[in-house]
Amino acid sequence: MFYINDDNDAKLLPNGVKRTVKGCIYDLMVCELKWNKGMVGEAHTHPHRQCGYIIKGSFEATVDGKTSVLHSGDCFYAEANVSHSLICLEDDSVMLDIFTPMRKDFL
Numbered sequence: 523m524f525y526i527n528d529d530n531d532a533k534l535l536p537n538g539v540k541r542t543v544k545g546c547i548y549d550l551m552v553c554e555l556k557w558n559k560g561m562v563g564e565a566h567t568h569p570h571r572q573c574g575y576i577i578k579g580s581f582e583a584t585v586d587g588k589t590s591v592l593h594s595g596d597c598f599y600a601e602a603n604v605s606h607s608l609i610c611l612e613d614d615s616v617m618l619d620i621f622t623p624m625r626k627d628f629l
Contacts, residue, residue: 523547533628537561543628544618551624557581557615563608570621572600574608579615581608 525545532540540556557579565584574583575597582591583598585606592598600606 532556537563539563541619541628546624546629549623551619551621551628553619553621553625553628555617555619557608557610557617558613559610559615561610565605565607567603567605568625569602570623570625571602572606573620574598574600575618575620577616577618579610579612579617581610581615581617583608 523545525543527542527544530542530544532542534540538558538561542554544552544554546552554577574581574592576592576594578594580591580593582589583606585598585600586604590598591611598606
């Protein structure tokens with residue numbers, strides 16, 4: 523299976539972030555998210571395990587009540603049903619979200 527970038531449109535989320543599903547199978551999903559400074563991913567939970575990998579820029583991430591500033595090459599991990607949130611600290615920031623199982627609500 524292949525996912526070609528030009529074949530997948532970005533979805534503009536209510537907080538201004540642009541999310542593109544980069545690939546998915548039943549138990550795995552990869553999404554690219556493009557952020558600008560000040561955009562917020564409000565604290566939330568879901569039944570999926572998640573890894574957020576910072577490609578470009580920086581974020582303040584809070585997972586299960588612990589906060590850290592993450593830069594390119596850094597990751598955060600959130601177990602299922604654990605509260606997590608993000609604040610973007612730089613314009614043109616990019617990250618990958620990896621979920622298991624896949625997020626059917628994103629399709």
